[in-house]
Amino acid sequence: MANEKTLMEAIARIEADVGGVIATAIVDLESGMTLASKSNRSDFDLTVASAYNSELVKQKLKIMQALNLKSTLEDMLLTLSDQLHLIKIFPGGAAFLYLAADRSATNLAILRNAVNKHSASIT
Amino acid sequence: MAVLDSQNNAVVIRVVYDGAPLAGKTTSVCALGKGLGAGVFSPAELNGRTLYFDWLDYTGGLFEGHRIRCQIVSAPGQTSLAVRRRQLLESADVVVFVGDSTPAGFDADRAYLGSLCSVLRQLVGPPIGIVLQANKRDLPDAVPVGRMRSMLDGMDMKVGVVESIATEGSGIREAFVFAVRLALDRVRELMRTGELKTGRPAIDSAQELLDDMKRREDGALDLAVESVLTHTRLNALRSPTVASEVLEQVVREDAGVNELGSRSAQAAQTPQRSHRLNATGHWLAERAQPAAPNERVASGMVWPPIDGRTILQEIGSSSVQLNSSVAGDWFGVVNDRWRIHTQATAVYSTIEQGRPALIQLARNYAATFRSDTVERCVALAEDGQGKFRLWQIQRLERT
Numbered sequence: 001m002a003n004e005k006t007l008m009e010a011i012a013r014i015e016a017d018v019g020g021v022i023a024t025a026i027v028d029l030e031s032g033m034t035l036a037s038k039s040n041r042s043d044f045d046l047t048v049a050s051a052y053n054s055e056l057v058k059q060k061l062k063i064m065q066a067l068n069l070k071s072t073l074e075d076m077l078l079t080l081s082d083q084l085h086l087i088k089i090f091p092g093g094a095a096f097l098y099l100a101a102d103r104s105a106t107n108l109a110i111l112r113n114a115v116n117k118h119s120a121s122i123t
Numbered sequence: 124m125a126v127l128d129s130q131n132n133a134v135v136i137r138v139v140y141d142g143a144p145l146a147g148k149t150t151s152v153c154a155l156g157k158g159l160g161a162g163v164f165s166p167a168e169l170n171g172r173t174l175y176f177d178w179l180d181y182t183g184g185l186f187e188g189h190r191i192r193c194q195i196v197s198a199p200g201q202t203s204l205a206v207r208r209r210q211l212l213e214s215a216d217v218v219v220f221v222g223d224s225t226p227a228g229f230d231a232d233r234a235y236l237g238s239l240c241s242v243l244r245q246l247v248g249p250p251i252g253i254v255l256q257a258n259k260r261d262l263p264d265a266v267p268v269g270r271m272r273s274m275l276d277g278m279d280m281k282v283g284v285v286e287s288i289a290t291e292g293s294g295i296r297e298a299f300v301f302a303v304r305l306a307l308d309r310v311r312e313l314m315r316t317g318e319l320k321t322g323r324p325a326i327d328s329a330q331e332l333l334d335d336m337k338r339r340e341d342g343a344l345d346l347a348v349e350s351v352l353t354h355t356r357l358n359a360l361r362s363p364t365v366a367s368e369v370l371e372q373v374v375r376e377d378a379g380v381n382e383l384g385s386r387s388a389q390a391a392q393t394p395q396r397s398h399r400l401n402a403t404g405h406w407l408a409e410r411a412q413p414a415a416p417n418e419r420v421a422s423g424m425v426w427p428p429i430d431g432r433t434i435l436q437e438i439g440s441s442s443v444q445l446n447s448s449v450a451g452d453w454f455g456v457v458n459d460r461w462r463i464h465t466q467a468t469a470v471y472s473t474i475e476q477g478r479p480a481l482i483q484l485a486r487n488y489a490a491t492f493r494s495d496t497v498e499r500c501v502a503l504a505e506d507g508q509g510k511f512r513l514w515q516i517q518r519l520e521r522t
Contacts, residue, residue, distance in 0.1 A: 004294070030307075030421065031185075032184035050183070051184050051185040091507075092414070092419060092507075093419075093505060
C-alpha cells in the first residue's frame with residue numbers, strides 16, 4: 001500500500017475526473033480506519049461512513065463464502081436517490097476505496113472508470 | 124488499559140508514542156491529529172519540549188460492532204521525566220516507537236528501546252505490540268532501515284517498521300493504523316481470556332490524565348523539572364559500548380547467514396522450480412504461485428497474535444520468491460532472515476475449514492518450542508486464488 005501522500009494524490013486525480021464528489025476515503029478493511037480521506041461536505045461524516053462500509057464489505061465477503069463462490073469481490077456500486085457510492089476493493093483485500101458522489105453530476109460508469117484508472121498507483 | 128465502554132458502544136485503547144528526545148513524537152502526533160481532523164492537547168511544555176504528554180482523542184473504525192476510541196498520547200522523552208514516561212507506557216495497549224534515523228539518534232533509539240522493553244516486560248496480560256516508526260527518512264545521512272532491523276534482531280525484538288517523515292506527515296497514518304491493528308489483536312486476546320474490562324475508562328480525558336499524574340507525583344517532580352530542567356542531549360546517551368555493539372552487529376551481518384537445517388523429510392527435499400518435465404519430456408504448465416502472507420492476515424488467523432503480525436509485516440514489506448517442491452509444497456527465504464513454508468495439503472476453501480489446523484499447529488509449536496515461540500509464527504492467509512493457505516514461518520539461524 002502506498003503512503004498517505006501518494007494516496008491523497010490519487011484521490012485528487014480521481015476527483016479531477018469525476019464531477020460532484022462528496023467524499024473519498026482509502027480504508028483499512030480490518031479496523032475500518034481511514035488511511036487517507038477527503039470530504040468536500042462538512043455534513044458527511046466520512047469516519048463513520050468508512051467504519052460501517054468496512055462492515056458492509058466484510059458481510060459481503062461472508063456471504064460469498066457461505067455461497068461457496070470462488071470469484072473475487074472487485075467492487076460494489078450503490079445507487080441512492082441522490083447519491084452514488086462506489087466501493088473498490090484493492091487486490092489482496094486488505095483495503096478499499098470508498099467514494100460518494102452527487103448523482104446529478106455523474107454516473108456509475110464514470111465513477112468506475114475513474115477509480116479503476118487511478119487505482120494502480122494506490123496498491 | 125483496554126476497556127469495553129458499553130455505554131458508548133466503544134472499545135477504548137491507548138496508543139502511546141514513545142522515543143528518544145527530539146525523535147519527532149510530538150510532531151508525529153500533531154501530524155496525525157491534522158490528518159484525522161482532531162485537536163492535540165499538550166498540558167505543559169517548556170521551550171517546545173513536552174513536559175507531561177500530548178493527548179489526541181480519536182474515534183473511528185469498528186471492532187466487533189463497537190466503535191474504536193483511541194487515546195493517543197506521546198510520552199516525554201527527557202531522562203528527567205522518566206517517571207512520567209514509565210507511567211504512560213504502563214497504560215499502553217500498543218506503542219509506536221518514533222525512531223530517530225540520524226546516526227546520532229540511532230544510538231539513543233537503542234537505549235530507549237531497551238528501557239521500553241524493560242517496562243513492558245513487567246506488565247501482565249497479552250504482550251504489548253510495538254511499531255517502530257523510523258522517522259526523519261528524508262535526511263541524507265539517515266541510517267538504512269536494514270541496520271535498524273538488525274538492531275532490533277540484536278535486541279531480540281519483534282517489531283513492525285514503518286518509515287516516516289513526520290514534518291511532512293508521511294508514514295504517520297500508516298504507522299498509526301498498523302498500531303491500532305496490533306492493539307485490537309491484544310483486545311481480542313483479552314476478550315478470549317475474559318480479562319477485558321468493561322465500563323468507563325479509568326482515565327477518560329486529557330485533564331483526568333494530567334490530574335492523575337500530578338496526584339501521583341505530589342508536585343515534587345514539577346518543582347525539580349522547573350528548577351533544573353535542561354535539554355537531554357543525545358551525546359549524553361551515547362557511550363562507547365553502545366557504538367561498539369552496533370558496529371559489531373554490522374560486522375556480524377556482513378558475515379552472512381546459513382539456512383536453517385531441515386526439520387523434516389519434506390523440508391529436506393531439493394527445491395524444484397515450478398517448471399518441470401513430465402514423463403514424455405514436455406514442460407508442464409507452471410504451477411500458480413500462491414500469494415505470500417503479510418500483516419493484513421485476518422485477525423485471529425495468526426499465532427502468536429502480536430509477535431506473529433510483526434513478523435508478517437516484515438515479510439509483507441519484502442519481495443518474496445517462492446519455489447515449489449515435487450510434492451507441491453511452497454517455500455522461500457525472505458531477507459535472509461525468515462523461511463516461509465506451506466504444505467501442498469494445507470489449502471482450505473474457507474477460513475472456517477482452515478482454523479482447526481491453524482489452532483492445532485499453534486498448539487504443537489507452543490508445546491515444542493516453549494522458549495522459542497517468538498522466532499516463528501503460523502498464519503492462515505488468502506492465497507490470491509480464492510483459497511486459504513496455512514503458512515509456517517521460521518527464523519533462519521545466523522552463523
